[in-house]
Amino acid sequence: xxxxxxxxxxxxxxxxxxxxxxxxxxxxxxxxxxxxxxxxxxxxxxxxxxxxxxxxxxxxxxxxxxxxxxxxxxxxxxxxxxxxxxxxxxxxxxxxxxxxxxxxxxxxxxxxxxxxxxxxxxxxxxxxxxxxxxxxxxxxxxxxxxxxxxxxxxxxxxxxxxxxxxxxxxxxxxxxxxxxxxxxxxxxxxxxxxxxxxxxxxxxxxxxxxxxxxxxxxxxxxxxxxxxxxxxx
Amino acid sequence: xxxxxxxxxxxxxxxxxxxxxxxxxxxxxxxxxxxxxxxxxxxxxxxxxxxxxxxxxxxxxxxxxxxxxxxxxxxxxxxxxxxxxxxxxxxxxxxxxxxxxxxxxxxxxxxxxxxxxxxxxxxxxxxxxxxxxxxxxxxxxxxxxxxxxxxxxxxxxxxxxxxxxxxxxxxxxxxxxxxxxxxxxxxxxxxxxxxxxxxxxxxxxxxxxxxxxxxxxxxxxxxxxxxxxxxxxxxxxxxxxxxxxxxxxxxxxxxxxxxxxxxxxxxxxxxxxxxxxxxxxxxxxxxxxxxxxxxxxxxxxxxxxxxxxxxxxxxxxxxxxxxxxxxxxxxxxxxxxxxxxxxxxxxxxxxxxxxxxxxxxxxxxxxxxxxxxxxxxxxxxxxxxxxxxxxxxxxxxxxxxxxxxxxxxxxxxxxxxxxxxxxxxxxxxxxxxxxxxxxxxxxxxxxxxxxxxxxxxxxxxxxxxxxxxxxxxxxxxxxxxxxxxxxxxxxxxxxxxxxxxxxxxxxxxxxxxxxxxxxxxxxxxxxxxxxxxxxxxxxxxxxxxxxxxxxxxxxxxxxxxxxxxxxxxxxxxxxxxxxxxxxxxxxxxxxxxxxxxxxxxxxxxxxxxxxxxxxxxxxxxxxxxxxxxxxxxxxxxxxxxxxxxxxxxxxxxxxxxxxxxxxxxxxxxxxxxxxxxxxxxxxxxxxxxxxxxxxxxxxxxxxxxxxxxxxxxxxxxxxxxxxxxxxxxxxxxxxxxxxxxxxxxxxxxxx
Numbered sequence: 001x002x003x004x005x006x007x008x009x010x011x012x013x014x015x016x017x018x019x020x021x022x023x024x025x026x027x028x029x030x031x032x033x034x035x036x037x038x039x040x041x042x043x044x045x046x047x048x049x050x051x052x053x054x055x056x057x058x059x060x061x062x063x064x065x066x067x068x069x070x071x072x073x074x075x076x077x078x079x080x081x082x083x084x085x086x087x088x089x090x091x092x093x094x095x096x097x098x099x100x101x102x103x104x105x106x107x108x109x110x111x112x113x114x115x116x117x118x119x120x121x122x123x124x125x126x127x128x129x130x131x132x133x134x135x136x137x138x139x140x141x142x143x144x145x146x147x148x149x150x151x152x153x154x155x156x157x158x159x160x161x162x163x164x165x166x167x168x169x170x171x172x173x174x175x176x177x178x179x180x181x182x183x184x185x186x187x188x189x190x191x192x193x194x195x196x197x198x199x200x201x202x203x204x205x206x207x208x209x210x211x212x213x214x215x216x217x218x219x220x221x222x223x224x225x226x227x228x229x230x231x232x233x
Numbered sequence: 234x235x236x237x238x239x240x241x242x243x244x245x246x247x248x249x250x251x252x253x254x255x256x257x258x259x260x261x262x263x264x265x266x267x268x269x270x271x272x273x274x275x276x277x278x279x280x281x282x283x284x285x286x287x288x289x290x291x292x293x294x295x296x297x298x299x300x301x302x303x304x305x306x307x308x309x310x311x312x313x314x315x316x317x318x319x320x321x322x323x324x325x326x327x328x329x330x331x332x333x334x335x336x337x338x339x340x341x342x343x344x345x346x347x348x349x350x351x352x353x354x355x356x357x358x359x360x361x362x363x364x365x366x367x368x369x370x371x372x373x374x375x376x377x378x379x380x381x382x383x384x385x386x387x388x389x390x391x392x393x394x395x396x397x398x399x400x401x402x403x404x405x406x407x408x409x410x411x412x413x414x415x416x417x418x419x420x421x422x423x424x425x426x427x428x429x430x431x432x433x434x435x436x437x438x439x440x441x442x443x444x445x446x447x448x449x450x451x452x453x454x455x456x457x458x459x460x461x462x463x464x465x466x467x468x469x470x471x472x473x474x475x476x477x478x479x480x481x482x483x484x485x486x487x488x489x490x491x492x493x494x495x496x497x498x499x500x501x502x503x504x505x506x507x508x509x510x511x512x513x514x515x516x517x518x519x520x521x522x523x524x525x526x527x528x529x530x531x532x533x534x535x536x537x538x539x540x541x542x543x544x545x546x547x548x549x550x551x552x553x554x555x556x557x558x559x560x561x562x563x564x565x566x567x568x569x570x571x572x573x574x575x576x577x578x579x580x581x582x583x584x585x586x587x588x589x590x591x592x593x594x595x596x597x598x599x600x601x602x603x604x605x606x607x608x609x610x611x612x613x614x615x616x617x618x619x620x621x622x623x624x625x626x627x628x629x630x631x632x633x634x635x636x637x638x639x640x641x642x643x644x645x646x647x648x649x650x651x652x653x654x655x656x657x658x659x660x661x662x663x664x665x666x667x668x669x670x671x672x673x674x675x676x677x678x679x680x681x682x683x684x685x686x687x688x689x690x691x692x693x694x695x696x697x698x699x700x701x702x703x704x705x706x707x708x709x710x711x712x713x714x715x716x717x718x719x720x721x722x723x724x725x726x727x728x729x730x731x732x733x734x735x736x737x738x739x740x741x742x743x744x745x746x747x748x749x750x751x752x753x754x755x756x757x758x759x760x761x762x763x764x765x766x767x768x769x770x771x772x773x774x775x776x777x778x779x780x781x782x783x784x785x786x787x788x789x790x791x792x793x794x795x796x797x798x799x800x801x802x803x804x805x806x807x808x809x810x811x812x813x814x815x816x817x818x819x820x821x822x823x824x825x826x827x828x829x830x831x832x833x834x835x836x837x838x839x840x841x842x843x844x845x846x847x848x849x850x851x852x853x854x855x856x857x858x859x860x861x862x863x864x865x866x867x868x869x870x871x872x873x874x875x876x877x878x879x880x881x882x883x884x885x886x887x888x889x890x891x892x893x894x895x896x897x898x899x900x901x902x903x904x905x906x907x908x909x910x911x912x913x914x915x916x917x918x919x920x921x922x923x924x925x926x927x928x929x930x931x932x933x934x935x936x937x938x939x940x941x942x943x944x945x946x947x948x949x950x951x952x953x954x955x956x957x958x959x960x961x962x963x964x965x966x967x968x969x970x971x972x973x974x975x976x977x978x979x980x981x982x983x984x
């Protein structure tokens with residue numbers, strides 16, 4: 001049985017003449033512990049879909065079920081608890097708290113979990129241990145994104161949602177970040193959903209879902225999955 | 234695990250040290266002043282209440298025409314009272330224009346409280362009242378000169394039966410400048426001129442009434458007076474319940490409590506809004522972080538607490554420091570206002586739990602409540618809105634249009650104005666509040682001076698005498714009048730109204746009084762908003778009998794709440810003999826009536842005692858009001874205008890890149906605030922005037938008497954100039970802040 005189930009998700013913005021249908025009935029299933037890449041051009045609806053999965057946006061119709069729990073039935077408080085318990089978020093912009101140091105930023109994530117991972121371990125895994133007392137503005141973009149990843153994974157979430165995690169990074173740093181995501185998936189077994197417009201990234205996924213104009217154009221299991229180290233674009 | 238976000242609370246305070254320091258200082262000062270007032274007031278009131286037992290204060294005193302012999306004393310004591318001799322000699326002082334009442338040291342009743350030095354031991358020594366000494370700059374070691382005699386001051390004292398220095402119980406106001414009390418030795422007393430010796434006796438009931446000011450006390454006083462009058466010739470009789478010298482201070486203490494607390498709470502409300510607006514600005518800046526935290530599972534309540542914490546901590550620390558200052562420095566300062574008015578006994582500063590609740594707990598609740606409402610509203614937006622930095626609840630569908638014929642800089646400025654309307658509304662509210670405080674501080678002295686001038690100009694006669702018993706005079710132009718005291722019939726507040734019976738065609742009262750009606754003083758009309766044609770009902774002081782009068786006119790007499798009635802009508806209304814009268818109006822001094830028959834002489838000094846005393850008591854406090862007003866003004870404008878600059882940092886940076894010079898940028902971002910400030914100040918002058926009149930009126934309704942709130946225009950001009958000058962200083966800081974914004978600011982943080 002699938003871990004994450006999306007059933008006929010529809011979403012539109014605006015009304016009347018200016019109404020735009022962003023998602024036109026998305027249905028799919030994602031296995032536990034897999035890496036899923038949501039691929040699509042700008043405006044294809046991939047970020048909206050990720051936000052609906054993450055419970056920070058609502059679908060107009062359809063439902064999402066995680067491990068048998070439907071998010072549509074939840075009120076705001078329950079949704080907050082759901083995110084707190086199950087989800088980790090990584091954004092294109094790192095959104096770190098500027099006046100907390102690197103370790104403290106990761107602790108902000110740890111605080112949300114009843115069984116957080118060891119913060120120092122995470123810092124070491126992310127290669128940030130020696131920078132742990134620095135403030136975010138003293139680090140490079142890649143290091144900041146690694147911190148954001150640390151903040152998301154420290155609570156050991158069931159699902160890690162990554163919205164264009166390499167969008168603001170150069171090639172080498174992007175690969176470094178993807179390697180980390182791969183490593184985390186292997187080490188902790190989280191389900192990872194990556195939203196990206198970078199076609200190459202699909203190669204590291206177990207599952208690829210291609211969106212265009214709010215509908216799924218392709219949804220397939222990647223039989224030729226490659227490690228990040230072999231990825232080129 | 235402790236919430237790691239807590240670690241940034243103190244960093245946030247440190248990062249915004251300037252803002253929090255200014256708020257902290259202002260809050261500390263205001264809380265300190267209010268706390269000082271509440272602590273001082275309560276400590277003095279407690280000492281005053283305890284003084285009755287500690288110094289064995291009398292249940293009343295009376296004066297006899299001649300000295301009572303042992304048998305008379307014994308006969309009086311049969312009325313279930315204990316009698317104590319409390320003779321005094323009243324003498325005018327030389328060099329200082331005043332009258333001093335000399336007593337022998339009291340050992341049993343109305344005991345003396347020694348403030349400083351020591352009680353006199355020798356015939357040529359004296360201990361004088363603390364307030365009288367202070368007002369006349371007399372110190373221990375100085376000499377007090379009376380007729381052919383010099384007395385060396387050895388001590389500074391307070392007499393427990395003279396907490397307010399009333400020379401006569403019928404005086405309109407106490408007078409600690411021109412009247413004092415003093416203690417001398419028995420020999421010293423004998424050596425004083427004996428022609429002004431008063432045979433005054435104090436009494437204590439064997440079974441005193443439970444409430445010394447209650448109806449039973451009044452009845453006991455009346456019964457005792459009736460019995461006493463049958464045994465001796467009384468020239469004066471003052472039961473404790475009617476004694477202004479004993480009761481006035483106690484009744485006055487605590488009177489300004491409501492005003493101080495209201496002042497504090499209003500300020501806390503303004504500061505709370507300032508905090509709410511500045512915190513909303515921080516939230517706007519940190520929108521993406523908040524979005525991430527909310528998306529990660531942080532609860533709204535956790536973030537509300539987090540963002541409320543800095544303001545709550547600053548207020549809490551300010552309250553603690555303010556209370557410490559309140560208990561130490563400021564309590565002394567505030568108490569001095571009371572000690573400058575009243576001859577109180579020594580006191581100890583007491584721990585006051587109510588003051589803590591009023592100055593710490595309630596302000597904290599107000600702050601938390603206002604901030605909670607504002608923050609809960611902002612943080613109720615979805616995490617997605619925060620991530621998109623879209624914090625508007627209702628998105629405007631189209632930008633409103635501005636006429637393109639308007640110069641671009643003006644349109645730009647208008648956009649800045651509309652973008653920051655909430656800030657400007659808070660600025661307006663802050664200016665309004667600050668203006669009220671400043672006007673209050675500045676208007677005080679001119680208001681009192683104006684009252685004095687008007688009072689002197691409208692005096693009924695250069696000399697006005699109140700007689701103990703009717704006596705005739707041959708003084709030219711002397712005119713008889715009748716006087717009686719009635720009380721208002723209000724439910725919560727009752728005060729005395731003087732009823733004056735005036736002769737037809739009076740030389741002193743320049744309006745005819747019709748037989749069927751009365752004329753009231755302008756003070757009475759203003760205070761109770763009375764007009765011609767209205768009817769008023771007054772009642773007897775100690776009976777339920779009521780009188781209703783129709784107002785036929787209003788007479789310009791600002792110093793006293795008075796009713797003028799034709800003297801024949803007066804005697805008929807109050808059941809006096811046809812020829813009864815109480816005193817004389819005269820153009821010159823009356824010399825042919827024995828001084829012992831004169832109860833009091835109402836002079837210019839008497840009528841202006843109120844304003845003189847208020848100037849002494851409250852004058853210093855008014856400077857605090859001006860400082861507090863300027864502080865609030867500066868704080869509110871600076872913090873809110875700073876937000877406007879911060880909010881537009883990128884736009885300012887971009888304008889610089891485009892080539893706008895400093896003057897143009899200042900025109901757009903700072904001049905808009907300047908215009909709002911100046912217009913708000915002007916508008917506030919009108920609204921403040923209305924508000925002050927209303928506040929003053931409400932305040933005076935708590936006091937006996939009336940001071941007309943005539944505020945000269947110059948007061949508003951001064952407040953306006955003070956406001957503009959203060960703003961100019963703030964604008965200079967804002968200008969520097971805008972100048973410092975680097976051009977590369979526009980190129981970073983573009984998300």
